[in-house]
Amino acid sequence: xxxxxxxxxxxxxxxxxxxxxxxxxxxxxxxxxxxxxxxxxxxxxxxxxxxxxxxxxxxxxxxxxxxxxxxxxxxxxxxxxxxxxxxxxxxxxxxxxxxxxxxxxxxxxxxxxxxxxxxxxxxxxxxxxxxxxxxxxxxxxxxxxxxxxxxxxxxxxxxxxxxxxxxxxxxxxxxxxxxxxxxxxxxxxxxxxxxxxxxxxxxxxxxxxxxxxxxxxxxxxxxxxxxxxxxxxxxxxxxxxxxxxxxxxxxxxxxxxxxxxxxxxxxxxxxxxxxxxxxxxxxxxxxxxxxxxxxxxxxxxxxxx
Amino acid sequence: xxxxxxxxxxxxxxxxxxxxxxxxxxxxxxxxxxxxxxxxxxxxxxxxxxxxxxxxxxxxxxxxxxxxxxxxxxxxxxxxxxxxxxxxxxxxxxxxxxxxxxxxxxxxxxxxxxxxxxxxxxxxxxxxxxxxxxxxxxxxxxxxxxxxxxxxxxxxxxxxxxxxxxxxxxxxxxxxxxxxxxxxxxxxxxxxxxxxxxxxxxxxxxxxxxxxxxxxxxxxxxxxxxxxxxxxxxxxxxxxxxxxxxxxxxxxxxxxxxxxxxxxxxxxxxxxxxxxxxxxxxxxxxxxxxxxxxxxxxxxxxxxx
Numbered sequence: 001x002x003x004x005x006x007x008x009x010x011x012x013x014x015x016x017x018x019x020x021x022x023x024x025x026x027x028x029x030x031x032x033x034x035x036x037x038x039x040x041x042x043x044x045x046x047x048x049x050x051x052x053x054x055x056x057x058x059x060x061x062x063x064x065x066x067x068x069x070x071x072x073x074x075x076x077x078x079x080x081x082x083x084x085x086x087x088x089x090x091x092x093x094x095x096x097x098x099x100x101x102x103x104x105x106x107x108x109x110x111x112x113x114x115x116x117x118x119x120x121x122x123x124x125x126x127x128x129x130x131x132x133x134x135x136x137x138x139x140x141x142x143x144x145x146x147x148x149x150x151x152x153x154x155x156x157x158x159x160x161x162x163x164x165x166x167x168x169x170x171x172x173x174x175x176x177x178x179x180x181x182x183x184x185x186x187x188x189x190x191x192x193x194x195x196x197x198x199x200x201x202x203x204x205x206x207x208x209x210x211x212x213x214x215x216x217x218x219x220x221x222x223x224x225x226x227x228x229x230x231x232x233x234x235x236x237x238x239x240x241x242x243x244x245x246x247x248x249x250x251x252x253x254x255x256x257x258x259x260x261x262x263x264x265x266x267x268x269x270x271x272x273x274x275x276x277x278x279x280x281x282x283x284x285x286x287x288x289x290x291x292x293x294x295x296x297x298x299x300x301x302x303x304x305x
Numbered sequence: 306x307x308x309x310x311x312x313x314x315x316x317x318x319x320x321x322x323x324x325x326x327x328x329x330x331x332x333x334x335x336x337x338x339x340x341x342x343x344x345x346x347x348x349x350x351x352x353x354x355x356x357x358x359x360x361x362x363x364x365x366x367x368x369x370x371x372x373x374x375x376x377x378x379x380x381x382x383x384x385x386x387x388x389x390x391x392x393x394x395x396x397x398x399x400x401x402x403x404x405x406x407x408x409x410x411x412x413x414x415x416x417x418x419x420x421x422x423x424x425x426x427x428x429x430x431x432x433x434x435x436x437x438x439x440x441x442x443x444x445x446x447x448x449x450x451x452x453x454x455x456x457x458x459x460x461x462x463x464x465x466x467x468x469x470x471x472x473x474x475x476x477x478x479x480x481x482x483x484x485x486x487x488x489x490x491x492x493x494x495x496x497x498x499x500x501x502x503x504x505x506x507x508x509x510x511x512x513x514x515x516x517x518x519x520x521x522x523x524x525x526x527x528x529x530x531x532x533x534x535x536x537x538x539x540x541x542x543x544x545x546x547x548x549x550x551x552x553x554x555x556x557x558x559x560x561x562x563x564x565x566x567x568x569x570x571x572x573x574x575x576x577x578x579x580x581x582x583x584x585x586x587x588x589x590x591x592x593x594x595x596x597x598x599x600x601x602x603x604x605x606x607x608x609x610x
Contacts, residue, residue, distance in 0.1 A: 169557040174539040174570040181571070216585060220578045223528050227574060231536040234479040238543060252474040265479040266486070269532060273525045280521060280585060 061127055064284050067274060071122065074271035075115040081264040082110040089257045090240070095158075097165025104158035106232065112151025113182065113225045114268060118275040120144030121218050124286045125278050134286075142198060145190050152183055175231040182224040189217050219279050226272040230265050237261045366432055369589050372579060376427065379576035380420040386569040387415040394562045395545070400463075402470025409463035411537065417456025418487065418530045419573060423580040425449030426523050429591045430583050439591075447503060450495050457488055480536040487529040494522050524584055531577040535570050542566045 086103040087093070093107075094100035120141055123129060129137040156179075163170050171180060196202050196210050241258055243250030251258050278284060391398070391408040398412075399405035425446055428434060434442040461484075468475050476485060501507050501515050546563055548555030556563050583589060 172557045172559050172563065174535060174542065174567045177567050177571065178535060178574060181574075212586075216582055219585065220581070223531065223578065223581065224574065226528065227532050227535040230479060230483060230532040231539040234536040235539055235543065237479065238540065252477045254477050258477065262479045262482050266482060269483060269486075269529065273528065276525065276528065277521055280524065281517075282587065 060283055064125065064127065064278070064281075067278050068122065068126065071118065071271060071274040071278060074267055074274060075118060078115055078264065078267045078271055079111050081260060081267060082107050085257070085260050085264060089260065095161075097161055099162065101158050101165075102162040105155050105162075106229075106236065108151045108155030108158065109179070109225075109232070110229060110264075110268065112148045112155060113186065114222075114229055115271065116144060116148040116151065117186075117225065118222060118271060120148060121222065122275055122278045125281075125284045127284075130286055138198065142190075142194060145193070149186055149190050152186065156180075156183060173231075173235065175228060175235050178224060178231065179228040182221060182228050185217070185224070186221055189214070189221060215279075219276060222272055222275060222279075226268060229268050233261050233265050233268075365588055369430065369432065369583070369586075372583050373427065373431065376423065376576060376579040376583060379572055379579060380423060383420055383569065383572045383576055384416050386565060386572060387412050390562070390565050390569060394565065400466075402466055404467065406463050406470075407467040410460050410467075411534075411541065413456045413460030413463065414484070414530075414537070415534060415569075415573065417453045417460060418491065419527075419534055420576065421449060421453040421456065422491075422530065423527060423576060425453060426527065427580055427583045430586075430589045432589075435591055443503065447495075447499060450498070454491055454495050457491065461485075461488060478536075478540065480533060480540050483529060483536065484533040487526060487533050490522070490529070491526055494519070494526060520584075524581060527577055527580060527584075531573060534573050538566050538570050538573075 086107050090103050091100055093103050095104070123137060123141050123144065160170055162168075171177065192210075193214060197207055197214070237251050237258055241249070241251035241255065243253065249255035249258075391412055395408050396405055398408050400409070428442060428446050428449065465475055467473075476482065497515075498519060501512055502519070542556050542563055546554070546556035546560065548558065554560035554563075
């Protein structure tokens with residue numbers, strides 16, 4: 001049994017309400033500080049408690065993975081829908097200032113600022129990542145968020161390029177205001193995250209102070225991203241589905257493209273709410289601190305701030 | 306010192322991480338079960354811990370009220386903005402099927418489904434409500450949510466009436482899909498909330514099981530409400546600010562009405578995020594259970610499920 005496995009076991013037992021007596025299970029590695037309590041337990045009662053704790057832990061992990069795979073399925077459905085919409089109904093993609101360049105905008109914002117972002121946000125909730133060494137997962141979290149940010153920036157460049165080439169003013173609609181605020185806050189959050197939680201010179205007290213703000217801002221950015229996506233899809237469908245004499249239907253007549261666009265919006269909402277559900281459930285949070293039995297080791301080896 | 310005051314003090318000391326030894330402060334009312342631990346503390350160290358716990362508690366409550374009053378200020382600003390927009394720029398209100406009837410829609414949805422709803426959601430976070438008897442606050446929570454739901458339903462009637470009188474199809478845009486889903490889920494959440502958490506016949510085990518879902522759905526409804534409001538304001542501004550030869554400006558030229566509408570959208574986002582911040586901070590949550598020292602009393606007298 002590795003040290004990391006024992007740590008996980010101990011933390012998860014604590015989460016599911018296991019008695020301190022249950023910790024004697026790991027007595028080969030951890031001091032049995034609650035021996036007096038354990039002494040009072042009969043062997044049968046102790047066994048029953050262990051069984052219950054184990055079942056409860058398994059159920060919690062199973063529930064997590066159901067929600068996690070649901071979020072992945074919904075995220076995949078969002079990406080498929082937005083690609084299908086822009087490739088099949090909006091004429092595909094180009095980078096020439098035309099409306100085909102614009103088509104990159106919804107695809108990259110939904111893929112980057114929403115789906116990839118959401119997946120990066122819930123990374124620490126995956127029990128598999130709860131070992132002693134948080135650093136590789138922290139680097140993966142930062143990398144996923146950087147990729148999401150880069151896709152979002154390219155998505156913004158797509159719309160600015162198309163607007164400039166077509167003499168359409170930038171940043172006047174509420175959708176664009178919310179979108180640009182989200183992108184600026186996302187970039188700020190990423191830079192602050194690297195500076196505070198990755199750079200070795202950042203003090204532990206600062207990390208502890210700013211972690212709740214980082215987590216809250218993370219959830220808020222997802223809410224902002226949802227609002228930006230929904231208003232953007234709504235606006236786009238009104239722009240392009242005007243109906244005319246050659247038989248094309250208007251938005252209000254709900255042609256197939258309208259149904260696809262609206263369904264994409266509903267999927268985005270569903271994805272966002274599932275991710276926010278995973279983020280808000282404290283039972284699934286990575287433990288705040290390593291158990292006190294394990295000595296703290298400095299950054300770049302093992303750390304948990 | 307009333308029993309409720311002592312309860313609050315004990316719960317809040319626990320939240321701010323006070324040692325069990327600190328509970329001896331309330332030894333006149335609660336058994337000193339941790340006497341052995343307390344014995345090991347010197348008088349000075351104990352006094353220092355109490356001081357720190359008291360300061361920490363005060364700071365936590367102060368932080369709560371800063372965010373709470375910020376949410377109230379932002380909520381008020383949202384209501385003022387949406388009323389000003391529809392009364393001064395959109396021609397005021399009527400109930401005759403005209404566009405003046407439509408004007409009730411944004412006012413009632415923002416006031417009901419967003420601001421009143423948000424205020425009802427954070428009610429249990431106000432430390433003032435943390436006494437032994439939860440029932441009056443539960444009734445106020447249900448009443449605020451019912452009022453929010455009624456305003457939302459009247460707001461929906463306003464838009465359906467206007468659409469029907471003007472032969473405009475209903476429920477085709479993504480905004481309307483998100484809005485109607487939000488309203489249906491809100492009504493379901495209210496009815497389920499009353500059935501599970503207010504009716505005396507509802508078992509405690511069911512309440513315990515469904516409380517996390519009720520809380521999660523509450524936050525999700527706020528996110529849905531934000532997305533519906535943002536997409537609705539964005540859509541309305543595109544509809545009405547088309548610009549024409551008599552000198553009125555289009556949305557892209559950012560006239561005063563566009564600035565007001567966009568600002569309303571930003572205020573709605575800010576209000577929503579502040580409310581979600583308050584809801585997500587576990588430090589400000591009403592304690593899950595009354596301390597075990599206090600006997601549980603049945604529903605309609607004192608209860609805390």
